[in-house]
Amino acid sequence: MSVFPTVSSVIFISANLMKMSLLFKKIVLESWLGICNKNPFIMKVFVRIFTVLSVLLSCVNGKAAADSYDVFVPIAKYLGRGDAERLSAWFDDNLEITIMSTTNDSSKNQAKQILKAFFDNHNPRSFEIGHTASRSNSKYALGFLNAGGEVFEVTIFVSDCGGRYKIQQLKIDRIR
Numbered sequence: 309m310s311v312f313p314t315v316s317s318v319i320f321i322s323a324n325l326m327k328m329s330l331l332f333k334k335i336v337l338e339s340w341l342g343i344c345n346k347n348p349f350i351m352k353v354f355v356r357i358f359t360v361l362s363v364l365l366s367c368v369n370g371k372a373a374a375d376s377y378d379v380f381v382p383i384a385k386y387l388g389r390g391d392a393e394r395l396s397a398w399f400d401d402n403l404e405i406t407i408m409s410t411t412n413d414s415s416k417n418q419a420k421q422i423l424k425a426f427f428d429n430h431n432p433r434s435f436e437i438g439h440t441a442s443r444s445n446s447k448y449a450l451g452f453l454n455a456g457g458e459v460f461e462v463t464i465f466v467s468d469c470g471g472r473y474k475i476q477q478l479k480i481d482r483i484r
Contacts, residue, residue, distance in 0.1 A: 388435035430456035
């Protein structure tokens with residue numbers, strides 16, 4: 309005798325489970341509809357509660373997801389415009405900036421000048437974020453900068469510094 313079920317027994321069990329599931333659904337729906345038909349007030353209350361809960365849950369969930377990466381919206385905008393001045397407002401006091409394999413541990417002002425020189429040589433046309441991730445109080449974004457007829461991969465690391473996210477690391481590498 310085999311411990312593995314035969315094909316016919318699996319089909320038989322599956323068919324019976326489907327029948328039981330359909331029967332359960334039918335009983336529950338008929339009971340619910342019967343109650344609602346007898347007392348329409350119950351149906352109205354249920355519909356209102358369900359609607360309010362659905363809206364609240366979707367708003368809370370959507371807001372949490374949106375807030376999670378809102379920090380990258382202005383950063384992406386300033387990178388796409390080549391606005392080193394406004395982008396530097398997001399820099400931490402000291403950060404690591406890497407441009408085409410040249411790494412500098414820089415002050416906020418030095419990093420702004422390095423980035424300005426890069427933008428002067430490579431006029432940005434657009435920037436798109438391709439991927440984001442997070443861990444505890446740090447967030448990461450990977451994007452692509454179209455500048456001066458070339459495409460650059462941009463990696464941005466931000467950390468929560470006293471309730472405000474600041475760029476800790478910015479890396480720009482030519483990909484084509």
